Amino acid sequence: MKKILGLSLSAMLAISALAGCSSDKKTSTNGKQTIRVLSSDDFAGFREKAIKEFNKKYPNIEVKLEHVAYDQLHDKEIASFNAGGSAAYDVVDVDEIWTSEYAESAFISPVTDRYTDEMKKGILPASLNIASYKKDYYGVPMFNDVLFFYYNEDLLKKAGFNNPPQTWDEFAQMSKTLQVKKLVPGNASSWGWSSNEGLVCYFTQFLGSFGGQFFDDKGKPLFNSDAGVKALQYMVDSMNKDKIVDPASINANDRQILDSFKNGKTAFVSGWSFYWGEINSDDSQVKGKVKVGLIPAVNGAPHATATGSMYLAVTPQTENEDAAWKFIEFLGSKEIQKQQSLDAGSLPIWKDLYSDADLVKNHGALTEMGKQLEATISRPSLEAYNEFSKTLQVKLQEALLGKKDAKTALDEAAQKAEELTGSK
Numbered sequence: 276m277k278k279i280l281g282l283s284l285s286a287m288l289a290i291s292a293l294a295g296c297s298s299d300k301k302t303s304t305n306g307k308q309t310i311r312v313l314s315s316d317d318f319a320g321f322r323e324k325a326i327k328e329f330n331k332k333y334p335n336i337e338v339k340l341e342h343v344a345y346d347q348l349h350d351k352e353i354a355s356f357n358a359g360g361s362a363a364y365d366v367v368d369v370d371e372i373w374t375s376e377y378a379e380s381a382f383i384s385p386v387t388d389r390y391t392d393e394m395k396k397g398i399l400p401a402s403l404n405i406a407s408y409k410k411d412y413y414g415v416p417m418f419n420d421v422l423f424f425y426y427n428e429d430l431l432k433k434a435g436f437n438n439p440p441q442t443w444d445e446f447a448q449m450s451k452t453l454q455v456k457k458l459v460p461g462n463a464s465s466w467g468w469s470s471n472e473g474l475v476c477y478f479t480q481f482l483g484s485f486g487g488q489f490f491d492d493k494g495k496p497l498f499n500s501d502a503g504v505k506a507l508q509y510m511v512d513s514m515n516k517d518k519i520v521d522p523a524s525i526n527a528n529d530r531q532i533l534d535s536f537k538n539g540k541t542a543f544v545s546g547w548s549f550y551w552g553e554i555n556s557d558d559s560q561v562k563g564k565v566k567v568g569l570i571p572a573v574n575g576a577p578h579a580t581a582t583g584s585m586y587l588a589v590t591p592q593t594e595n596e597d598a599a600w601k602f603i604e605f606l607g608s609k610e611i612q613k614q615q616s617l618d619a620g621s622l623p624i625w626k627d628l629y630s631d632a633d634l635v636k637n638h639g640a641l642t643e644m645g646k647q648l649e650a651t652i653s654r655p656s657l658e659a660y661n662e663f664s665k666t667l668q669v670k671l672q673e674a675l676l677g678k679k680d681a682k683t684a685l686d687e688a689a690q691k692a693e694e695l696t697g698s699k
Contacts, residue, residue, distance in 0.1 A: 307337040308598045310365040313352060314342040315585065317368075318418065321619040322606065329605050336598045349373060349661075356382040356590070365593035366603060369414060370585050371405035372664075375656040378408045383588035385411040389600055397609075401651045402624040406586040408656060414588035415607035418615070419622035421580045421651055422480050422545050423644060424571070425554065429564040430458050430542045439568035441578075443484070443509055446543070446571045450519035453542050464543040465521035465536075467529040468510070468675060470668045475654060476581045478671055480545065481506035483579030483652030484572040490655055494698040499685035505573075507674055507681040515677060525675055537561060545570070547583060551640055552620045567640040569647055577650045622648070659695040666691040 314322060319342040326338045341364075343351055348368060355362050356377075369377060377383045390412055395403070402416040426439045434453050440446040450463035467473040482488070487502030497503070514520040521541070524532070529546050536544040537559045544550070554565050569578035587603040589596060605611060612623040616634050622644060628634055629645035638644075657663055667688045674684040692698070 305337075307335050308595045309337045309339060310593065310595050310599050310602060311363070312338060312340045312366040312587075312602070313348070313355065313364045314340060314368045314587075315345045315348045316342050317345065317585065318615060318619050318621060321615050321621075324618070325606060325611055325615070328611070329602060332605065333598075333601060336595075336601065338602060345370075352382075356380070356592075359592065363592040364590055365595060365599040366587050367590060368417075368585055369406075369588050371582060372654050372656060372660050374406070374408045374413060376658045376660060377588070378411075378413055379658050381591060383413050384591050384596070385413055386415075386589060386600065387411045389604070394607075397626055398607075398624050399626050399648055401582060401648045402584065404651075404653065405582060405584045406588075414586040415603045416584055416586040416624045417606060417621075418548075418584060418612075419624055419648055420548050420583045421647060422476060422570070422583070423548065423550065423580070423640075423647055424568050425536065425544050425546065425550060425565055426568055427536075427539070427542045427561055427564055428566045429561075430539075433458055439566070440571045441569070443571045443573055447513065447517055447519055450543070451517070454519065459542055460540055462521040462541065463519050464541050465527055465532045466510075466524040466545065467527050467532050468514075468524045468672075469526050469528055470672045471528065472664060472668075473529050474668050474671055475664050476583060477545070478507065478510070478667070479581035479652055479654050480570060480579070481510055483581070483650075484570050484576055485509070486573065486576035488652070490692075490698075494696050496689035496692045496698070499682070499689040502576075503685055504682045507671065507685060511674055511677075511681060514675065525672070545580075548622050548644065549620065551638070551644075555639070567643040567647070569650070578647070579650045579652045580647060582651045582653045657692075657696060663688075663692055663695055 322340060326340060329338060352367050355364050367383065369383065399419065402419055406412050406414045406416050430453060431439065431449065434449065434456055436449055440449050453459050453463045466477055468477060482498055482503055485502045485506040487498060487500065487506060489498045491497050514522055514524060532544055533546055533550055533553055535541050537554060539560045553559065555562050570580040572578045587606065589599045593599050607624060609625050609628065612625055613628055613631060613634065615621045616623050617637055629641060635641050670684040670688040673679040674681050
């Protein structure tokens with residue numbers, strides 16, 4: 276699911292970070308406070324540059340950054356939480372879906388008291404939500420990301436449409452027209468519905484845009500109710516009955532569907548923010564022809580889409596809590612968020628940056644993306660999320676492959692959720 280890959284650290288820096296001893300956690304040999312940071316590869320290249328700026332502002336704090344692929348991050352963090360000394364980190368990168376697990380296990384520290392009024396009022400609610408759990412903030416969001424809706428405006432105009440679809444019915448109608456007029460070589464769209472976390476993200480998107488939610492306030496599953504069943508049934512029908520979605524979607528990931536869209540083979544694609552840069556790269560056949568619209572929705576439902584952001588948190592293992600907070604506060608500051616957007620194409624967490632003249636000029640879809648961020652739905656933050664997700668992936672695929680009807684598949688996933696959460 277994770278997107279933009281940062282530059283690799285030098286071998287010396289990586290060895291230094293791995294070989295740090297427990298005494299390094301308090302002070303380094305030059306008398307500076309030292310904090311160890313474990314990050315995903317997302318924007319790691321920019322963070323390396325930002326550390327140099329941080330050092331100018333805080334010359335007495337030394338930051339040792341280590342970054343790994345997203346798929347390795349959770350296991351590496353769990354190992355560090357259960358260890359200590361040279362294996363421990365002061366700051367860790369947290370996916371929103373891990374918040375419940377980490378907070379309940381006291382792997383990360385609440386930082387609510389450190390949040391300023393400016394942060395609470397100025398940071399987008401969609402960003403604040405990813406770092407929130409039970410009325411506390413557990414870190415500072417580092418970027419915004421959701422599944423956006425990209426459409427080939429050039430193809431839609433050739434098909435006789437002046438605007439992107441507003442509803443899923445319109446999406447189906449436009450897709451069929453594009454196919455009948457042979458403006459696309461095959462199906463009008465392809466989706467990343469292979470059995471992995473990406474499939475859960477796409478189901479989350481459909482669930483929200485059909486007016487559904489995962490759980491009620493008491494933790495009882497709701498995703499198998501009417502809205503959830505209709506959402507999954509739409510996914511099934513779009514591929515198997517209406518044939519507007521490429522059947523290869525069942526084995527595709529978000530990179531493969533992007534390649535199809537970039538090569539002009541499809542007219543629609545839903546994907547993360549990094550798609551925009553890829554779509555407008557020199558090797559893209561649709562450069563300059565693509566725009567971003569709101570996620571289609573059923574009548575009366577919000578144009579909601581799935582979130583996929585991360586935040587940096589302070590661990591209770593740190594001996595330099597203030598220094599650790601200063602670092603993540605710095606990376607989340609308005610100045611650095613703007614620079615990260617300009618340099619790395621990320622979406623900032625601050626509301627007013629979406630009207631910043633420099634950013635609007637630099638990012639052709641920033642305004643439209645900002646509108647989408649006003650309607651989001653998150654995957655549930657459960658202590659046993661990974662186990663829940665694996666079960667849901669299997670059940671969703673069974674429905675998409677026609678092995679089970681949508682209601683049965685979601686009921687079985689809900690039963691597993693009740694077992695994991697004790698909400699029976």
